[in-house]
Amino acid sequence: MKKSKIQIFRLISQLFFLILVTIAGFRHQILGGGPSGSPPVDSICPFGAIESIYKLVATGKFIDKIDWSALVLLIGAIISTIIVGRYFCGWICALGTMQELFGKLGLKIFKKRFNLNYKLDKILRYLKYILLVIILYFTWKTGTLVIRPYDPFAAYSHIPAGFKELWGEFAIGFSVLIISLIASMFYDRFFCKYACPLGAFLGIISKISIFKIKRENSTCIHCNLCNKKCPVNINVSGINQVDSAECISCLECVTVCPTNKGTLKTHIKNKSIKPIIIAIFGLVIYLGTAGIGHISGYWKTNKTLEEIAKIDDKLAPENIKGFMTLKEISDIYKIDIEVLYDELGITIKQVPEDTRIKKISELLSSSDKKVDEEVVRETVAKILESKK
Ligand code: SF4
Ligand code: SF4
Structure with a gap:
């Protein structure tokens, strides 16, 4: 069957956003995070803002890795949901797009779509709402991204980091991603239907949406x-x-x-609006919100190193990241650089000051010395403790 122009437009929109987040993931892994690097994909995911709301209201600060950009995109997703329904899920979300692409592959291979048993399907649909409540409860309680290791989107963005990291920090998230994509070859949008907390949140918002599809019997x-x-x-x-x-x-x-008689019509506030206008309108709202965020200065994706290094306004060694250099750590934590080198048991000749921590092990590969994020965190904690 020939694809309609609107569906071609939708596919272009979906591929555009999928490529965008894929590039963002690659850039973050290659350039690292922090002010001189590239922001993590968490900062461009609207769900991060939902997770941060409690902390933002209570302390005026976002959870680690989340910033104003996520809130701007959440506002765009909410406004578009109220006006044109869950457009974000159908036209923008990269995870939704990946599942659809695997669904098309499944259809090509198996020549049919499968459906879960009606009762089981109905029960499982509630799972995403339960997950939403559980995730928000623990995230708001701890003030950290507790869902991150289980998040298939975070796992996807770490594919460029290699299998070592995927099977370390993101073993569960990557497994969820693989299972969701394989399951989507049989059952359309498997993760969206049963497990997506953002889909659940936007589903609740969609209940007050002024967008409706009406059928003329x-x-x-x-x-x-x-x-x-x-x-x-x-x-x-x-x-x-x-x-x-x-x-x-x-x-x-x-x-x-197939009737060509307007049997299925799209409506906004009971007024019939052409589907192509809905398609364009959704994109304009979402991109427009991001544009306004940029113009107004609220599009902020990267925290300063000092902001990253602090927990509740106190410098916290546990927040040392792999993208930081020893010079930056010395400056932020106010530690003499020579003391830092001495305590780590390395020399400036072996490891130049501007080396990112995650690259240090490569420089020390010929010696039996091991210096990674954990070692640097412990060393900085020890030095700070001794200064008290
Ligand atoms: S009802 Fe129509 S617009 Fe809504 S998800 Fe199904 S096919 Fe898409
Ligand atoms: S609305 Fe009626 S005519 Fe149109 S696709 Fe559905 S069943 Fe067929």
Whole structure:
């Protein structure tokens, strides 16, 4: 079947954002974080802002790795959800796009889509809401990104770091990613439907959305193509209006409907609006919010080194990161650089001052000395303790 122009437009939008976050992940792994590096993908994920809200209200600060940029994108996602439904999920989210691409591959291989047992599917749909509550409870309580090691999106962005890191810090998140993509070859958007906490949050917001898809029963030929195309299994042909929190505004049902008589129409506040306007409008709202964030100076993705190094306004050695250099650590933690080298048992000849910590082991590969993030953290903690 020929792809409609709107669905081609959607695919372009999805690929654009997938490429964008992939590049962001690569840049962060290659250039490192911090002010001189490239921000982590967490800072461009709207869910990070939801996780940070409690800390932001209580202390005026974001959780580590999250910044104003995430809040700007969350505002864009909320506004677009209210006006055009869960557009973020259907048109922008990189994880949703990856699942759709694997879904297309699965369809090519198996020539059919599979559905879970109706009752099991219904029960599992609640799982994402439960996960949302659990994640927010523990994140708000601890003030840290507790979900990060289990997050398939964070794992995806660490693929360029290599399998050692993936199977270390992100073993569970990477497994969730692989399972979700393989499962999506059989069941459309497996992770979105059952486990995505951001999808759950936007689903709740979508309940007050002014966007609706309405079906005109008098012109419907009950071909059920809309049902077959719907990636989240909504029974479009059996209802007069799509009200489900599961709808991701992909417009697949509207574009596949063969009647050409406006059987399925998109509405904003009960006014019929052409699907292509909805498609453009969603993108304008999301990118427009990011643009306003830039112009107003709220688009901030990178914390200063001092901000990164502190917990509750106190310098914390446990916040030393692999992208920091020994010179930067000496400056931030106010430690004499010679003392730092002495305590680490290395010389400036072996390891120049501007070497990132995660690169030190490469320079020491010919000796039996081991200096990594953990060793530097322990050494700095010991020096600070001795200064008290
Ligand atoms: S109801 Fe239509 S717009 Fe909503 S998810 Fe299903 S196919 Fe997409
Ligand atoms: S695709 Fe259109 S005609 Fe076919 S069942 Fe759905 S709404 Fe009716």
